[in-house]
Amino acid sequence: MQIGMVGLGRMGGNMAERLRRGGHEVVGYDRDPAISDVEDLKELVERLRPPRAVWVMVPAGEPTRATVEALAGLLAPGDIVIDGGNSHYVDDRRHGDELAAKGIGFVDVGVSGGVWGLDNGYALMTGGDEAHIRALSPVFDTLKPAEGGFVHAGKIGAGHFAKMVHNGIEYGMMQAFAEGWELLEAADVVDDVEGTFKSWRQGTVIRSWLLDLMVRALDEDPDLSELRGYAQDSGEGRWTVQAAVEHAVPLPVITAALYARFRSRQSDSPAMKVIAALRSQFGGHAVSSAEGSEGLGADSPGADVAPPA
Structure with missing residues (x-):
């Protein structure tokens, strides 16, 4: 396929590269002219053959809203806009309605895989009409891992809702590993804390990619002395807790993990x-x-x- 990519940062740039490696033609736009293929969104749209597909990978909120609004004025009926950032699912519904009024399709995609996705593939959680998902399937097939890693979760908003819950679970898992590490360090019972974590990578019920990444971090900085005990939250954790309140679903682990990040920012x-x-x-x-x-x-x-x- 031919596809436009708006936002060529760590995620967008790597995704564009994986698509090119897979044989797709990617026209990229970024505010940084050093990495952009075109000068602006208008030129990007002009470079694409109809029906066009434009993937947006910019920060959630106002940057995404402004980009979708600009594309709505440049694209034509039959084109599709894909939002692959970490947008709130409520925003997806608004964007979908605005674009549908112009005959333009909209698909939201929750993307997971980080900087490792270029080589390993990205987990993709998609939301939108079945026809739009099918039209984009060559792109999805190239971006996802060789086995699995893809779901059409439901209508518009479902992809980002699934990714939001995914990130909430991630908060809880990360917090559990962190608390376990602190207890092992504090108890003065286990002599080899790093080796203990390494041993859990095989045969245990908690083996996971997150555990692999923690061991990698400990290899680089065994006592984590090079880091501050400060953790930012990117928004999905808050939205997950808010959605839980709206649906009266108890999320004690995820909520506690979110609050722990807030606590990490207070020195006293x-x-x-x-x-x-x-x-x-x-x-x-x-x-x-x-x-x-x-x-x-x-x-x-x-x-x-x-x-x-």
Whole structure:
């Protein structure tokens, strides 16, 4: 096929390269002229033969909205816009309606695989009309792994909803590995923590690609001293928790993992200061910034302060 790719960053650029390796003709546009094939979206559309397919790989929110709006004014009936970024599924429905009014198709694709996707393939979760999915099947077949890794999840919005839940699960899995590592390091029972994680990669029920990546990180930095204990969230975790509230579905693990990322950004948590103050008031647990976590023992003055009647 011939396809346009808007956004040639780490994901979009690698996806364009994988498509080219698969024999497709890719016309790429990026704001960086050093890596762009064309000067603007208008030239990109002009370079494509109808019916056109344009894959958008730009940040979610306003950048995606503006790009889809611009393409709506340039494309013609029968063309298809694919949003492969991490957009909110609610935005997909709006984009689909706006493009449908002009006779232009819309497909949303949740993409997973990161920087490894160029060689290993990308997991693709798609949403849209069956006819549009079929028309794009040569592209999907090239991007996905050799076996599996593709689903037509449902109507418009289903692809990004599936990817949103996927990323929520990812949050929980990453948090579990992180907490296990911290406990092994803190307990002073296991001498070879790194070797323990490596041993779990074969034969265990928790073996996974995430575990492989953690072992790789430990190989590069055994005590993780080169990293800050700070983790950003890209949005899908929040949307997953919001969707859970809307549908009254309990997600305690994913929610806790999201909150743990929020906590990682606080060098001195205001909430924990309140907890320390309350413990001091009702139990005489003296904790200062200099004392760290050491409090009063059971036989210390103030440790037997009675609660109010």
